Amino acid sequence: MYLSGSWINRILSSIADWAKGIYMSFYNAIVPDQRYLAYLQGLKITLLISFFAIILGILIGVLVAVFKVTAANYKIKWLSSICNVYINVIRGTPLMVQLLIIYNLIFTSRSSNEIIIGSVCFGINSGAYVAEIIRAGIESIDRGQMEAGRSLGMNYIQTMVKIILPQAIKNILPALGNEFIVLIKETSVASMIAITDLTKAAQYIGSRTWDILPPLIIAALFYLVIVMGLSRLMSVFERRLARSDNN
């Protein structure tokens, strides 16, 4: 009895030590020197870069997709060549290489705003993927919709904006949401070019506490929460746009 009791006690106390160790690691990764502020600062940068990159990505994506479809319809060779070069180069090269090239090529000034650098890089990258998603959406809409709009006297752009794109975007919303999720997570690559985003903040704290895992896990949790929030937002959108299906 005595022997087995001490055996249990030894296990219990080692579990307690282990738990205390974990607690201390996370405590050190969050509380001293107001380190939680570093995460929040990093989170802010990550969110701002993601937000502006998504906006820029949508703008570029819609434009390139419409250009590409229009070029195909009206057989404008040069326009479709430009679009194809953009899409092929962006999709055919690694994001990190693009990031380093754009950073060194365009933003050579030290005083450049890191949010602008990040947003432009990731926006240009995302635009290529969004363009292909939207193009697929436009091509999924029956030809008769364009003909009906044109037969009423609306011009090509009016018909595209008022009739084709709203239906196309409804069809591709899940794919678009997926692309935004990938984009948000990929912004962690920005820590490679001295942008102090969430990932960079975690690495920085890890280098101070000599214990890298807890801050990385904390950063991972932040990303998880952002992505889950975005998924929720996208499904609200999907339901709103599905009004015409079940009204």
Add this chain to the structure above:
Amino acid sequence: MITTKNLKKVFGDNVVLDGINETIEKGEKVVVIGPSGSGKSTFLRCLNLLEEPTEGEIWFEDRNITDKNVNINQVRQKMGMVFQQFNLFPHLSVLENITLAPIQLGIMTKSEANDKAMELLKRIGLTEKANAYPNKLSGGQKQRIAIIRALAMGPDVMLFDEPTSALDPEMVGEVLDLMASLADEGMTMIVVTHEMRFAKKVATRVLFIDEGKIVEQNSPDEFFDNPKHPRLQEFLSKIL
């Protein structure tokens, strides 16, 4: 009102329209019939340039609309078109389907367009569907709404491209009735259809197109009772 001069349309090496010279006067109700693949739909779609003619000219209200300098969007406002597949806009309510183009084109204010749309819906007895979406409507309702959507623009001529071919048989009547009442009001109409009874009852003239040419045309009585061309005799013997 509409004149085609040597109208030709070629897809690849397939000659669909082979030099059509035809004039349609104001107030006429012209029904176009012919076997499938004869070019009758292409003829209709060329009239408002949904298909670009390969050769020849189309004159509408004393203007050559095949001229590159003509604003085709303005011309189309005066040529209503009704499609076989209705082509209502599924993401817009019935009311928005009707008012979109008049508002977008600055022809009416929003409230004018709404009033006009409600008046047209009342005419076809579908005012209670104003806020419904197209997928909740029957085929016949969709097509009647597609017709008044075109009417809302105040067109001078209406083009119908097989308007009843995609409908269940019991819904054909309501669409044809609406078209007949338009005809009674004096609308100029060009109708591609397989509904021979409609042609007999409403048409002022019937055209028979075969292999890209107008082979025969006549008043409906003569056309059906006394066909002259052997191709038309054969065609009528098959369908009547």
